[in-house]
Amino acid sequence: MEFLELKNFLDRKVEQYNTPDFIVNDPVCIPHLFQQKQDIEISAFFAAVLAWGQRKTIINKCRELLNRMDNAPYDFVLNHTDDDLKRLLFFKHRTFNDTDLLYFISFFKMHYGKFDTFEQAFIPATGAFSIEDSLNHFRSYFFSLEDFPHRTRKHISSPQQKSTCKRLNMFLRWMVRKDDKGVDFGMWKTIRPEDLVCPCDVHVDRVGRLLGLITRKQTDWSTAVELTTQLKQFDELDPVKYDFALFGLGVEKVL
Template sequence: MTRAQLKEYLDAKVEQYNVPDFIPHDPIQIPHLFTEKKDIEIAGFLVATISWGNRKSIINNSNKLMELMDHAPADFIINHEPEDLDRFDGFVHRTFNNEDCKTFLRSLKNIEQRYGGLENAFAKAYKETGHLQKAISSFKKMFFEIEHLPRTQKHVSDPLKNSSAKRINMFLRWMVRNDNAGVDFGIWKQIPMSALSLPLDVHTGNIARKLKMLKRKQNDGKAVAELDNYLRKLDPNDPVKYDFALFGVGVFNDL
């Protein structure tokens, strides 16, 4: 298939899969429970953080997190007292345990107080670095300014250490990308859609290789850069829309 034919094929798949019917089957359904910007971004960040493993388990544990925050994530983060974190003692999702969870909640409060929220923190890092993957690395430093256990750092990926940073890239897609279809939120205005990187996972990586868009065998930071370069040639303004195409084709064996 020529690049023009591939673009036509993938554009059609974006139209097929970037639709509201996608929401009930994806962790993005959790931030879609909210209408206020702060609630959406805080819920989205926490949900993206635990978005690995069994999809049903991700959604169940995400709902549990929202319940523990009284279904008011922004209010809880901004106003919680140290003793309010005791209720998370039993929470665990795979290797993300209750201590990791409490650190994330305390850090999100610090991000609100010190930077004015997640969007401002990411935008500051993006403006300073001029590159969103470098900005993720800078954001990680901001996020762990508070006292924390070393083990908790593994739950925020660092692209400068060659991580694909799949979950943070997915979160950024949710917040930044305005898809006019009501799936991604597009509520962040300080970072352009053109700067986003694809949330590379097993499905999207395998399909990208089958379509000869990606040569690198590992799903790592270098693979993300290679795929970014290809996708930006297909659509420089909205390269990560193709996440829907590659994911849909992979999950539904639609190739």
């Protein structure tokens, strides 16, 4: 496709998929259960981290997890007792288990004891930053508690590991992107939509290659950056909106 033809095609697909109807069958429905900022942040982070496999299963496991936290995740992480933590035992989704979960709760308790927003966890102290800096900083900060389980490290990726960081980039999209469509929350203000990197899952990767937006043979952090750079030609200030188009085309096997 020529540039303008491809841009118009993708813009139409963004309009088609970026609607409230998208929420119901996607893990983003989990944070939409809440109104309080911190509840949205915590539930969204769990929904993103657990986003492996079929979306229906992911949503069901997230609902199970929230039920174990009395459907009040912010209150739970701040005020839980040892007996409350027992309710989290034997939770499991794929390779994520109760050891990982208990560490996540410890981290959230530490973080929200210092800050009123999770955005601060992604802001390096150095000042100016890229999303690459932000994600590398976040992984280091996340595992800054002395007792972190080594096994839990596999659940938080970073560009330093050459990962696409699909789940974290999806979480950042939810928190940062702002429009009038109702899917993404747009709650965070320090990280801007133009800073984001496109989540590069199997659907987005496949469609991106078919459309000539990805040329790298492997799929890694540089692939996600390459894709985002291409998408910025279509919308410099909001390139990640095209995640809706690429993902939707992939899931529905339009391409």
